[in-house]
Amino acid sequence: MAGIKQHTGELTVRQVASGLFSLDNNDPDLARAQFQSFSKQMPLLYLILVCNASAVMAAFFKPTMVVETLVIPVIICVIALFRAAWWWRQYDAQMFSDAEIAKQIRRTCMLAVIMTLAFEFWCMGIYSSGDAYARGNLTFFLGLTQVSTVFCLMTLRAAAMRVAATSTVCFIIFFSVADQGRMAAEAVVLGCVGVGMMIVTHRYNLDFSNLIRSQRDLRNRQAETEKLSDENRKIALTDALSGLPNRRQLLVNLDRIDARPVDALDGLAVLFIDLDGFKDINDTHGHQAGDSLICSLSVRIREICPPHSMLARVGGDEFVVLIDTPGAAAVAAAMAERISDEIALPVLVDKHVLQVGASIGIATNIGGACTSHELLRRADTAMYHAKTSRKGKIAVYDSALDRGRIRRMEIEAEIGTGLANNEFDVFYQPVVDAQSGQIVATEALIRWPRRPAGVLVPQQFIEIAEATGQIHPLGMFVLERSCRDVLALDNISLSVNVSPAQFRDPGFLRQVAHVLEQTRFPPQRLQLEITEGYLLSQPEAAIRTIKSFKAMGLSIALDDFGTGFTSIHYLRTYGFSHVKIDKSLLAGLSPGSKASFLVAGAINLARGLDMEVTAEGVETHEQATLLRAAGCDKLQGFLFGRPMPFVNLRAMCSAIAHEPRPQPGPPLGRAAG
Ligand code: C2E
Ligand code: MG
Ligand code: MG
Secondary structure, X not given: OHHHHHHHHHHHHXXXXXXXXXXXXXXXXHHHHHHXXXXXXXXXXXXHXXXXXXXXXXXXXXXXXXXXXXXXXXXXXXXXXXXXXXXHHOOOHHHOOHHHHHHHHHHHHHHHHHHHHHHHHHHXXXXXXXXXXXXXXXXXXXXXXXXXXXXXXXXXXXXXXXXHHHHHHHHHHHHHHHHHHOOHXXXXXXXXXXXXXXXXXXXXXXXXXXXXXXXXXXXXXXXXXXXXXXXXXXXXXXXXXXXXXXXXXXXXXXXXXXXXXXXXXXXXXXXXXXXXXXXXXXXXXXXXXXXXXXXXXXXXXXXXXXXOEEEEEEEOOEEEEEEEOOOHHHHHHHHHHHHHHHHHOOEEEOOEEEOOXXXXXXXXXXXXXXXXXXXXXXXXXXXXXXXXXXXXXXXXXOHHHHHHHHHHXXXXXXXXXXXXXXXXXXXEEEEEEOOOOOEEEEEEEEEOOOOOOOOOOHHHHHHHHHHHOOHXXXXXXXXXXXXXXXXXXXXXXXXXXXXXXXXXXXXXXXXXXXXXXXXXXXXXXXXXXXXXXXXXXXXXXXXXXXXXXXXXXXXXXXXXXXXXXXXXXXXXXXXXXXXXXXXXXXOOOOOOOHHHHHHHHHHHHHHHOOOEEEXXXXXXXXXXXXXXXXXXXXXEOOOOOOOEOHHHXXXXXXXXXXXOOOOOOOOOOOOXX
């Protein structure tokens, strides 16, 4: 073991010793730094050599020794000047590749030794031809050349060490024998100086290479930090799910646009896109399915976006397209149509066909009248209008929309306080048997009689409540109140309107069951009325929910039949037990009229599918007679009673119960409320 250790130690010392003279080829950064440093000194080094050679030449020149005292030093000087000029032009390290730098370093190491030896051998060759004064000068210039060469090459360790070592050895040998040993003291001194310079060179190089390495580490760390901060910046400005720019990035871009001169803001358009029914997808199929849907739709929308536009995802189901090009207004309108069509196409996620819609708001900056931030707000307002007004899925901003939005927001806030302050009520409209005229059912209709700012009809606040989600507590209020009220009226069925948003809510079934349990209202007497819009957007889910309600004993009616696009196929598959013919179909209903054929057709269709038919909005005896003749089962309308408070309905029911039973014939014209 000891032998091995000793051997290893010896090797290491030898390696270190040879390492002092060898080139460090493994570190291109160090080589470049060395090159950068010594290349600046090289012209100086060669000029010192020229000066020294000239001084020696002047001291030793003899016409009898032209070659030794003139030709050789002139050759040395010419070569030195030539090299000095070359280095003068080439000192910028950035111009060289790593390989070229390595080549120059190798060449410098070799030339430094050759030039030093050439100078020293020349000096030593003519030494004996000079007098004592000239010899003293020569010794001085020899020492000076060695010291200046080593110091100029200090950062190139291999060259400095080689020069120092070779010239020290030469000096020691030469001065030991020169002048019969009388110059031995110079030999010792020059030897010591040489060794001293080698030690200084070694130490200096250690510090130099450490400095370069730590600079490199610092640079690397800085680059890493920059890379990390770049990545962080990217993450902060990108939506993680879709990979699209996020709201922050959009705002940054808007800031940039607003920094432009005002006339350069002309030709901007913003599209604000909000998905319809996305929450239902999340609720029904889970968030993963929702995420996949967002990704697919992001790709689809991005493909439609023209050059000079930016698509950002600014919220869960909200996207913004910023178009920044002349003629943006026209581009925006065409794009909105395409985006709406693309979004409406089904998406296959985990074997489920998912489908959503989109409400889109457009704001354009014709004339460059407003900032891009304001444009975003306007597009948002237009989108809100598209979403809540049901007038169309794409809306273009108009200043009137701002007023509309403020009013809607006020109503939104009022619904919240209205619920808390018991401002809402439920009214009941009787539904009579078409043949007997007896009240057999009643429809619960919400009212807002105690609203401090004045009464609003349901259509004015129901759509806002649907858009904001407030329809859930409102709907449950109506269901619970009406179940408690109507329970007291024996054998009278209850119809409650259900909004699509409620019907889509996975918790709705459980909530209805809970109300029935709490109020002890028999499920067989409860009917839920839903409209066609929902059925078309979510057919599978609708069929499932209808089945579940039917299994609980409830019946489901299709409300406002005749206003939508429900096909016979849909009617059959959904499994409704009732349809309610919309009052708009009754307009102009007279014997032989088109309306009467239409209504008769609708009634026949429903009855053919084993559904009970109720006609709503019956206002005249003539309508009632025609509907009865056409086979309608139940009638509802002002002719039989307007929506009324529960006490009135109860009074009406008990009054009828005490009257003699009417014969089948023209119905009772019992308008109330
Ligand atoms: P709907 O479910 O089709 O209700 C029938 C509407 O027609 C009621 O309007 C009723 O007052 C009106 N009506 C009944 N007979 C006649 C008639 O002979 N002539 C005329 N011109 N109108 C008649 P109302 O109460 O204003 O409700 C409007 C709509 O608001 C309802 O239409 C329903 O879609 C919705 N709604 C009402 N209450 C609720 C509720 O509690 N929840 C939900 N989700 N929607 C409700
Ligand atoms: Mg209804
Ligand atoms: Mg209706």
